[in-house]
Amino acid sequence: MYIPPTVFLTCQGVNYEIERDGSFLWAPQKAKYNKPPFFYWESLSIMKAGDIVLHSLQGNIVAVSEVMAQLTEEGWQGNATAPMPEELPNWQDIDGWLVKCEYVELSDYLPLGIFRDIIMQYKLDKYSAFDKYGDTNAGYCYILEPDIAKAVIKELLNQHHSLRQLDYLNNYAHNS
DSSP, rough: OOOOOOOOOOOOOOGHHHHHHHEEEEESOOOOOGOOOOOHHHHGGGGOTEEEEOOOOOOOEEEEEEEEEEEEETTSSSOOOOOOOOOOGGGGOEEEEEEEEEEEEEEEEEEEGGGGHHHTOOOOOOTTBOTTTTBBBBBSSOOHHHHHHHHHHHHHHHHHHGGGHHHOOOOOOOOH
């Protein structure tokens, strides 16, 4: 029986290249002044091997990845604290969630705006990846609604034939 993975949308911004080159995602476990983390950082704590990540920059999908592992106190597996990777100098001395993932960059970006009709069918709240206009919210990492994830992944496979070799995308598109 196929159990679909969770699909996440990241809005990585200035750290995209660093995280891509290091094959990871990282988010702090505390906000400024030792306050609790934002929910879009904390979403990394629930990622597990086999989950799918759609990486976006400025409203476009620029890469896809499969979550390979998370660093835990026992090693790479479930949820735990990890020190900030040295590649991210703007977050010195802060513990965070570290997730290893295998990035596959797209040759042509896929604008999320083409999915606005599907996105707008959902009740979009403050925890959604999208605002009331269907644009991406400011934040780092969101769980995508399954129907939106499936539409995006099917379009990725349609436009980028090289992605068809990725079993995790094919399985999600055809079995979820």
